[in-house]
Structures are given as C-alpha cells and as structure tokens.
Amino acid sequence: MVGSSSASDASAAVESKTIAEQVRAGYAEDDEGIQMTEGAVAHRWQGTAADKKDMSQLGRVQELRRNFQFMSILGFGCTLIATWEVLVTTLLTSLTDGGTAGLLWGFIIVTIGFSFVYLSIAEMASMAPTSGGQYHWVSEFAPKPAQKFLSYIVGWLCFTGWQCAITSITFLAGTIIQGLIVLSNPDTYVAQPWQGTLLIIAITCFAIFFNTVLSKKLPLVEGLLLVLHVLGAFAIIITLWVLAPTADAKTVWTEFTNAGAWNSDGTATMVGLLSPIISMIGFDCVVHMSEEVKDAGSTLPKALLWSVAFNAALGFLMAVTLCFCLGDVTSILSTATGYPFIQVFYNVTHSYAGASVMTSILILTLTSAAIAEVATASRQLWSFARDKGVPGYRWLSKITPGSNIPLNAVLVSLTVTSLLSLINIGSTAALNAILALTTCSLLASYMIVISCVLIKRMRGRPLPDSHFSLGRWGIPVNILALCYLAPVFVFSFFPAATPVTPSTMNWAIVMFTGIMGFATIYYVAVGHKHYVPPVALVMRDIYEQ
Numbered sequence: 001m002v003g004s005s006s007a008s009d010a011s012a013a014v015e016s017k018t019i020a021e022q023v024r025a026g027y028a029e030d031d032e033g034i035q036m037t038e039g040a041v042a043h044r045w046q047g048t049a050a051d052k053k054d055m056s057q058l059g060r061v062q063e064l065r066r067n068f069q070f071m072s073i074l075g076f077g078c079t080l081i082a083t084w085e086v087l088v089t090t091l092l093t094s095l096t097d098g099g100t101a102g103l104l105w106g107f108i109i110v111t112i113g114f115s116f117v118y119l120s121i122a123e124m125a126s127m128a129p130t131s132g133g134q135y136h137w138v139s140e141f142a143p144k145p146a147q148k149f150l151s152y153i154v155g156w157l158c159f160t161g162w163q164c165a166i167t168s169i170t171f172l173a174g175t176i177i178q179g180l181i182v183l184s185n186p187d188t189y190v191a192q193p194w195q196g197t198l199l200i201i202a203i204t205c206f207a208i209f210f211n212t213v214l215s216k217k218l219p220l221v222e223g224l225l226l227v228l229h230v231l232g233a234f235a236i237i238i239t240l241w242v243l244a245p246t247a248d249a250k251t252v253w254t255e256f257t258n259a260g261a262w263n264s265d266g267t268a269t270m271v272g273l274l275s276p277i278i279s280m281i282g283f284d285c286v287v288h289m290s291e292e293v294k295d296a297g298s299t300l301p302k303a304l305l306w307s308v309a310f311n312a313a314l315g316f317l318m319a320v321t322l323c324f325c326l327g328d329v330t331s332i333l334s335t336a337t338g339y340p341f342i343q344v345f346y347n348v349t350h351s352y353a354g355a356s357v358m359t360s361i362l363i364l365t366l367t368s369a370a371i372a373e374v375a376t377a378s379r380q381l382w383s384f385a386r387d388k389g390v391p392g393y394r395w396l397s398k399i400t401p402g403s404n405i406p407l408n409a410v411l412v413s414l415t416v417t418s419l420l421s422l423i424n425i426g427s428t429a430a431l432n433a434i435l436a437l438t439t440c441s442l443l444a445s446y447m448i449v450i451s452c453v454l455i456k457r458m459r460g461r462p463l464p465d466s467h468f469s470l471g472r473w474g475i476p477v478n479i480l481a482l483c484y485l486a487p488v489f490v491f492s493f494f495p496a497a498t499p500v501t502p503s504t505m506n507w508a509i510v511m512f513t514g515i516m517g518f519a520t521i522y523y524v525a526v527g528h529k530h531y532v533p534p535v536a537l538v539m540r541d542i543y544e545q
Contacts, residue, residue: 041065041404048295051129057464058130059537060291063399064379064406065216068293070303072219075226077286077307080372082169083315084233085365086279088322088341089172095333095340096496098265098272099257100247100323106269107319110276111312113484118283118308119470120450120481122301125287126466129296131383132534133287134158134445139535140464141452148533149523150452154445155384156519158288161441162377165282166204166413167420168435169373173366174199179337180359184352186336193425200421207370208414211378215405218375225368232361233314237321239358244325244348252323260497270487271494274439279315281442283308285376288383301468377413382406388530391522433507436492440512443489447482454478464540 046052047066055062068076087094087107094103124137135155142150177199178191210221258268286304290296293303326332326340327347335343341362346355385396400407424431456463457475470477495506523531 045404047293050295050297054129054297055291057539058128058136058534059539060130062291063404064131064291065404066292066294066296067216068219068222068289070299071226072223073286073289073293073299073303074307074310075222075224075229076219076289076372076375077283077303078311079222079225079229079365079368080285080376081280081282081307081311082229082365082369083279083311084318085362085369086172087275087315087319088236088362089176089339089366090275090278091322091340092333093496094272094275095257095259095326095329096272097257097260097262098269099255099329100252100326101254101256102265102269102272103275103319104253104323106273107276107279107316110273110280110488111316113481113488114280114283115308116477116481116484117446117450118304119477120453121284121287121446122304122468123466123470123474124449124453125290125300125304126297126468127464128538129287129290129293129300130534131288131291131379132387133284133290133380133383134449135384135389136534137449138452139533140538141449141456143452143455147535148528148531150448151533151535152389152523152527152531153516153519154448155387155389156515157441157445157448158380159384159390160515161282161438161445162285162288162373162380163413163416164420164434164438164441166207166370166373166377166417167200167431168438169366169370170200170203170207170417171196171421171424171431171435173203173363173370176339176342176359176363176366179339179342180356180363182337183342183346183355183359191338193428197421197424200424201418203367203370204374204414204417204421206367207374208410210371211374211410212403212405212407215403218371222372225365225371228368229365230314232365233318235361236358237318239354240321240325240344240348244344245327246324247326249324262498270491271496273488273491277488277492278439280308280312281439284442284446285372288376288380291379298467374410374413378406378409381412382409385409387532387534389527393530429503429505430507433511436506436508437511437515440489440492440508441515443485443492444512447485447489450478450481450485454482 041062041064045065045067046062051066052062098106128136128140130136132155135151135158138154139147139151174196178196181189182191210218214221256265256269258265260268260271262268262271283304286300286307290300293299322341322344325348326344332340332343332347337343342355342359345358346352349355349358381390382397384390385393390396396408396412398408399405420431420434423434453463454475457478493506493509495504497504
C-alpha cells in the first residue's frame, strides 16, 4: 500500500481497503438467479478463472461484459488505429516535410521505435489488464512518493489524448466528404468550416449509436470492420498498381523534400514524421477495453502486438504504393479538395465516379475507427472516474444496467467532441492544435509509464507475474522505447513550416501546458482529497509488507 503523510491520503487508503474487501466479500443473485458480485455483471460475462483472479488482485468489480475475444479485439485495434487510412489522408504533411523518401524511411523508423514501446505496454497489460491502462500502471510501478500524483497526471493525459482522438478522426472523415464534393462540383461548391463541424458531429453521433444501441454487438461489428479495413486497402492498392504510372525507384527512395523551409532536410524529415507517428500511435486502445476481453491477461498482449504488426505491414504497403503512384507532386499539393490523395485517385482513374468510390472507402473506414475510439475514450474516462480522478466522478462512473456500458461517459465523449468541433468554425489552426494534443498527450503517457517500470526494474524490485514477459530483455527494450519517444515528443510540437505566423503556429504546446497546469492545480486544490490511486486497491503478494 502507498504511505502518505496527509490525512486525506490516509483516509483514502482506508476507504480503498474497505472497497477492496467489499469486492471480495459481497455476493448476490441477479434476476435470473445467477450468483454475481454486487454491482457486477452476471457470472457468465465475468470471463475465465484467470480474469476473476486478475480482477480480485486489482480490487475491482466486474461491471462490464467480457464479450471480446482475440479476433474481435484484434479487429478493434486494427480498425481504430487505421494506419493505412491515416497515412493516405495526412499525405500533405509528408510531402511538405520529407517527401517520399522521408515518408518511407520515416515510417520504417517509426514502426521500429513503436515496436519497443508496444512491447513494453503489452507486458504491463499482461501484468495488470485493467481499463485504466497507463495511469493504473504508473500507480503500481512509480516510486511510492510519486505514485498518486503521477498516476493522476497520466490519467488526465490519457483522458485528453483519447477525447481529442475522436475529434481528430471525425474531422478527417468530415472534411474528406467536403473534399469529395469539391472534386465533383468545383464550380458550385465552396467548403465552409461550419459544414465540416456539422459533419464531425454527425459522424460522432453515428459512432455513438453503435456504442449504445448496438453495444452488445460491438465485438461482431469490430470483426466485420476488420474485413472492410483489409479489403478496402487492397481495393485501393490494386487500382493504383494497375492504372497509375510509376515513378523511378531511386527518386522515390532517395529524394527528400524541404518545402517547409526548415534549416535542413533532416529537420524537415523529423517534422514530417508526424504523419507516420499519427498512423502508429494509440495501440494502447485495446488495453482500455481489457475488462471486456475474455482471458485478458493472455489475449491482450497477443492482440496488441499482432495488430501492430498487421497494421504496420499494411501501412508500409500502402505508403510504397502511394509514393510510386503520386504523379506530379506540385499539382496534387495545390488541389482544391484539400487532400492530395483525392486528386491522385482522380488523376489515376480519370473518373469522378472512380475517385468517389475509392475515397468513400476511406470515409467508411475512418468512420469505423470513430466507433472504436468512442468505446476506448469512454472506457478510459469511466475507469478514471471510478477512481474519483475527474469532476463529476459519481455520475461518470455509473454503469447502465442491462447493457453494462458506461453510458454517461459515452455521452460526455459526444459532448466533448461536439464542443471541440465548434472551434473549427472560428479557427482551423486552433482545431489543428487540439488535434495535435492527441499525439503529444499519448506520447507523454507512454514516456512516464515506461520510465516508471524501468526504474522499478533497475532497482531490482519485483514485478507482478504475467503471461507475457520481456524477461531479461525488459531493461534494454524499455530504454530503447524511451530513446525513441523523447525526440518524437519534442518534434510533435513543431509547426509544419517556417516562417511561423499565428495562423501556422502549432499551439499544441500552449494547450498541453494549460491542461497539465489545470490538472495539477485541481489535484492540489481538490483532487488529492478524493482520488484513490489504483495501487491502494491492489492485493498482490509482492506488495505485502
């Protein structure tokens, strides 16, 4: 247990012990006479014996249905991250800073770097398969004096990252719809920001429908969407292979671009890494669904790592195909659609219908990603509220009977996305900064949690047992992950080009600092009195004094 000098922390610890004891002691029967823990779902939804053991050790009640298995959670991770879709839609960033060579070599570097990050996360997910994810692990693995505060801050980082992620993906889908209309009606339609905002809200509402009315079918839906994710990629790739002229291999792999007027091609390429980073960040999404996965301690690491490998392979194939089939780069960068890939599709097919069909595949897959992102964001928020980490935690931590979903947290995700989308009406630059918060917030959470487990390892402290362990490779893998994360975190705050003006500035650094400042002030003023660090509930032999 965590020792604390403050009376409020001591009372929180006592309350936490009481909660943990109640979790283990209280049993009742549901309407069908099935024995279940008070406040939990029916026995048949509580998973395997290993799941029950994990929940008991974590001091948690099983409140969500464990209806995800390996293939459905694999589909969840693959469709949410949408690697090839994000590479295609953020092509403008890559071509401006780095060019085709920067995109291809950058994607390879990012994939290798993130592989160390996700190996570290997969191990922690196996040690503690909980919807809290990073903030729970920080609570367990950080040095004792810092456990409560650091886990609280990481909880806010994850909340910020995943709520902004919904806005990011729906913004892409909505504005691509506008770009497609521009392509088909160049003389009669002028895209307006308020229209993009309405599309963002509409797509989010569609995702909310799947997360509420069809919540019990979500695993099946995610499995089907995985098929769309794969078939859509090959439909586009094969079309480009057959119809598009191909560029010279030497040019594609060796010529870097510095259209952002940076001091060197190297700096430009680092700035352009944002596109590959966005396409590979966020595979911790499956962790936040862990309390809905059967045999989570064993299934999660496999699903996480396989989804990383699968999406990386599909993304690399798409990146190579695009780079060889771009055609005249200058013309596609100046397209009126706002998205170079739409112009590439039209140039290749010479058909509005053909380009529309290919673009519609992306709209559908990005919308499917939004469905999964709402699920992830709402579970993370619900888990954090369960530990009293946010204002209104009593309301946010409620689970809807029958459907067994955190409905209030889902509705908050809709509200947050709708409010953030309104910024697009006044300033696209401000909205882009909010979108950048997804990247820097999640990168920061990865850095903190991996640093904590690395410190624990280097001090020779025991780690919880797990189905997936890095063993003696743990320290080098953790160090390599941090060596990768540190520079990309810094470059995530860079603007796309110089000279920097208020309209081109990346204001994410200001917003990131503001949110972390708010979280810190709220913790000092109020949060420390209520927040229950997850480690206070944990019952493991290695923590017994």
